[in-house]
Amino acid sequence: MIGVSEVSEPDYGIDAPGVRRGMLIAGIGGVALCSVAVTAAVRATGAVATVSGWAAAGAALLAIYGLGMAAYMTYGSRVGKRHDRERLLDLADVVSPLTGCEAVLDVGGGRGLMLVGAARRLTTGVAVGIDLWRAEDQDANMPEAPLDNARREGVADRVSVATADARVLPFADRSFDAVVSHWVVHNLPDAADRARVLDEMLRVLRPGGVLVLADIAHHEAYRAHLVERGLGDLRILDGGLEAAMAGALSGGTFRPKAIVGRRGG
Known part of the structure; x- marks a missing residue:
């Protein structure tokens, strides 16, 4: 079995680009929602503060998931x-x-x-x-x-x-x-x-x-x-x-x- 060294860096593209784009949008949206919810939680009191805190936590999870999956898909397509x-x-x-x-x-x-x-x-x-x-x-x-x-x-x-x-x-x-x-x-x-x-x-x-x-x-x-x-x-x-x-x-x-x-x- 004989291998051939690379002449220049190939480009094998991004797999499922629409899915990766959707994950990225979800992640960015999660960051934005988290920021709004945190601001509301800080400024509010009582039940509104509690609801805003839970909303911030949910948005943070969405941001982590979306951005994490987008990063994983990018790594997998480019390197993995x-x-x-x-x-x-x-x-x-x-x-x-x-x-x-x-x-x-x-x-x-x-x-x-x-x-x-x-x-x-x-x-x-x-x-x-x-x-x-x-x-x-x-x-x-x-x-x-x-x-x-x-x-x-x-x-x-x-x-x-x-x-x-x-x-x-x-x-x-x-x-x-x-x-x-x-x-x-x-x-x-x-x-x-x-x-x-x-x-x-x-x-x-x-x-x-x-x-x-x-x-x-x-x-x-x-x-x-x-x-x-x-x-x-x-x-x-x-x-x-x-x-x-x-x-x-x-x-x-x-x-x-x-x-x-x-x-x-």
């Missing part, structure tokens, strides 16, 4: 997910070691986080990324972004992208040695569509090839479906305490985990 990428690809290399000449598909690759990470581990192989390039899933999401990041990380000659729907991948059966996907499948609200994407990933994966599926929800449904379809040697990367805390703070809607496995014959 690049570390997670390497952990996922390292685990994939354990399940099915890369020689450097493989064909890798990144499903819903956005700005190229996994696509470029996989390409860095190739020598004569190729990494292909597909997406519908929706800006609500990732800021400035467009086909040029992953190609620019590939250039910045020195792997432009190993990377290509295409516009395609993950539910109907435009590739022949058993076309790829590895299929990767990072925080994509949950964007489909219908369970049948999510299962269809998993089936498509397995369809284009060669026997003995490795699947890396990272997402923020629906993990048990993914695991059960993939096992039923013959994915073996499963490894689960559960994210540990950080993922558990993120899940608790988000009401269970954001808990990053990953499934890595090898397709049977």
Whole structure:
């Protein structure tokens, strides 16, 4: 396995920019409300002071939650997910070691986080990324972004992208040695569509090839479906305490985990 040093700093964007913006607005609103409530509590007496004090406490919690989640999402998008990428690809290399000449598909690759990470581990192989390039899933999401990041990380000659729907991948059966996907499948609200994407990933994966599926929800449904379809040697990367805390703070809607496995014959 051969790595390539970075030529210049890549930009893998902010995930779920609308959600982060909402958290930031909530946090700022909480600060403003807390300031007003504290002022009222200081100036008032009796029941009004008590109510204002409780309002200040609630607003402070809102500020802490909103600003904290916005900061966490920013850190995760800018720094954390690049570390997670390497952990996922390292685990994939354990399940099915890369020689450097493989064909890798990144499903819903956005700005190229996994696509470029996989390409860095190739020598004569190729990494292909597909997406519908929706800006609500990732800021400035467009086909040029992953190609620019590939250039910045020195792997432009190993990377290509295409516009395609993950539910109907435009590739022949058993076309790829590895299929990767990072925080994509949950964007489909219908369970049948999510299962269809998993089936498509397995369809284009060669026997003995490795699947890396990272997402923020629906993990048990993914695991059960993939096992039923013959994915073996499963490894689960559960994210540990950080993922558990993120899940608790988000009401269970954001808990990053990953499934890595090898397709049977």
